Amino acid sequence: MGGLMKEFFKGLWNDNPTFRLQIGLCPVLAVTSSALNGLGMGLATTFVLICSSVLISLLKNVIPSKVRIPCYIIVIATFSTIVDLVMHAFLPDLHRVLGIFIPLIVVNCILMGRAEAFASKNSVVSSALDGLGMGLGFTWALTLIGAIREILGSGSIFNHKFVADTAATFGFFSLPPGAFVTVGILIAGMNIISARLRKAS
Amino acid sequence: MNESVRMIVVLTVIAMVSGGLLAWVNDWTGAIISENQLQAMMASIQEVLPTATRVEILSSSPSTLVEEDPDQAREVEQATTEMFIGFDDNDRPVGYAFVGEGPGYGGAVRVLVGVDGASGKILGISIVSHAETPGLGSRIEEESFRSQFVGKTLNDPIALGRDIDALTGATVSSRAVVQAVRTGFEDASIAYERSR
Amino acid sequence: MELFYIFIGAVFVNNFVLVRFLGICPFMGVSKQTETALGMGLATTFVMVVSAALTWLLQWFVLEPFGLPFLQTPVFILSIASMVQLVEMFLNKTSPGLHRALGIYLPLITTNCAVLGFSLIAVQGAYSFIQSIIFGLGAGVGFTLALMLLAGIREEMQFADVPEPLKGIGIAFVIAGLLSLAFSGFSGLV
Incomplete structure (x- = not known):
């Protein structure tokens, strides 16, 4: 049981895809202009990650190793397209904001990375937990970055404005350059925290 | 195997x-x-057409447009693929609405423009879709910016710095809306006149 | 003239990396040295131009006529992946020199979201065949330019006294932010 929990928790901090592994960075910068967008993108990716991890783990003995990459691509692309279509139907506003970054889940390195490095070698249950952990690790990172950029850039949080309409905000953080700088400083912050934790233990 | x-x-x-x-x-x-x-x-x-109780899509019957000059008619039809005519309770046309497009900062900005049939004045505009920067360009959605267009006719300049004020820090987005309103306005008014 | 605008727009105004945030992984991963950055950039440009042609043909002669645009994502990514594989084999056979220079980057390009992202944007923009290819060229040149700029600065940063926690990827992000700020000066140019 402890082993399974480890598969889940590693994605949240030690192997966090955004801050520690630095993979799947495009949506981290592109769709985090608000906390809600970050959360939506994170959950969409988590869904694709869990589904494809489970399926690839189930099929690991069926797929010949020479064609495993095309097979993974088809599986991941199918789930990304399903998310794309379902989101378009039921959450049209969010779908419009996330735009091409929903179909682009298919080329998110996290997906291929977990399929190749984990799901193709492990049991269904631990692959699902690995996917869930990695997905939620990605989600909290995106939501945090989105929240910081939204608070500084638009003076609101989860679309609730807490400053007057006329108040000046740091528009810089809504713009592309602000995305890069926010992520850079957050990574530095994570490094400081991790170094402290290492020293303490 | x-x-x-x-x-x-x-x-x-x-x-x-x-x-x-x-x-x-x-x-x-x-x-x-x-x-x-x-x-x-x-x-x-x-x-954008508050007085209308029933709406008809004009482009669904493009044949109504084809009359005297076939070349011109085709042009009109193309420019107004998305055009709607509003009718009141007595089935009298009260005005029309059309979708215009302008190049914004993050892609095309699509604007729905409602026009009063009798006076030719803009009743209101509504942003259909845009990909502008949240907090800056996205302010084109705000009422204070959109209301500047109300009451304008084809005879007004409808230009930034003349009768429309650009949003601070979002000139490109503002220009896109102005252009979207202007594109198709003339064609739409011709098509509306012809459809009656 | 319109082709020129499309090209300039893709290189500067809507730079794929710094404004559209596509291809961030290789941008951060392969930007430690200008030499490798150039190799990666050229290989990506090449793949973008070829996939511009390929996905244009697929979209307008296969997906649209048969009413299958919803299969866009799987079809595009599979075709791009196979095409990259073929190009690698072809280069290996015909010009070993070029293969040595670009070969190691080619497999990485399949998961470069700039290529698939470019194909999806080109289809949305409903470009003509020639426009698509020019757009692909511009996107690739813009990617190479951003990559080279960051790599050049990062090479110099080795001699700078960067605070410990920011070392490596952290400072790279901050530099990229400044580059992006510089590129935002191009907005409204086209």
Whole structure:
């Protein structure tokens, strides 16, 4: 049981895809202009990650190793397209904001990375937990970055404005350059925290 | 089983299952998506043409446009592929709405413009879709910016710095809206006159 | 003239990396040295131009006529992946020199979201065949330019006294932010 929990928790901090592994960075910068967008993108990716991890783990003995990459691509692309279509139907506003970054889940390195490095070698249950952990690790990172950029850039949080309409905000953080700088400083912050934790233990 | 045969079989089966699954999901969501888009468009039309109780899509019957000069008629038809005519309770046309497009900072900005049929004045505009920067360019959606267009006719300049003030720090987005309003305005008014 | 605008727009105004945030992984991963950055950039440009042609043909001669645009994502990514594989084999056979220079980057390009992202944007923009290819060229040149700029600065940063926690990827992000700020000066140019 402890082993399974480890598969889940590693994605949240030690192997966090955004801050520690630095993979799947495009949506981290592109769709985090608000906390809600970050959360939506994170959950969409988590869904694709869990589904494809489970399926690839189930099929690991069926797929010949020479064609495993095309097979993974088809599986991941199918789930990304399903998310794309379902989101378009039921959450049209969010779908419009996330735009091409929903179909682009298919080329998110996290997906291929977990399929190749984990799901193709492990049991269904631990692959699902690995996917869930990695997905939620990605989600909290995106939501945090989105929240910081939204608070500084638009003076609101989860679309609730807490400053007057006329108040000046740091528009810089809504713009592309602000995305890069926010992520850079957050990574530095994570490094400081991790170094402290290492020293303490 | 021969290895290469197995590779082909596995790949083919996975691709077929994937294609089938997607076709089914597409069927299921397709109807909802187009229904949503229609609903959203109708709600926007209601906003910019408040007096209309019934709306007709003009481009669904382009033959009504083709009259004297076929070349010109085709042009009109193309420019106003998305045009709607509003009718009141007595089935009299009260005005029209059209969708214009302008190049914004993050892509095309699409604007729905409602025009009063009798006076030719703009009743209101509504942003259909845009990909502008949140907090800056996205302020084109704000009432204070959109209301500047109300009351303008084809005889007004409708230009930044003349009768429309640009949003601070979002000139490109503001210009896109101005251009979107202007594109198709003339064509739409001609098409409306002809349709009566 | 319109082709020129499309090209300039893709290189500067809507730079794929710094404004559209596509291809961030290789941008951060392969930007430690200008030499490797150039190799990666050229290989990506090449793949973008070829996939511009390929996905244009697929979209307008296969997906649209048969009413299958919902299969866009799987079809595009599979075709791009196979095409990259073929190009690698072809280069290996015909010009070993070029293969040595670009070969190691080619497999990485399949998961470069700039290529698939470019194909999806090109289809949305409903470009003509020639426009698509020019757009692909511009996108690739813009990617190479951003990559080279960051790599050049990062090479110099080795001699700078960067605070410990920011070392490596952290400072790279901050530099990229400043580059992006510089590129935002191009907005409204086209």
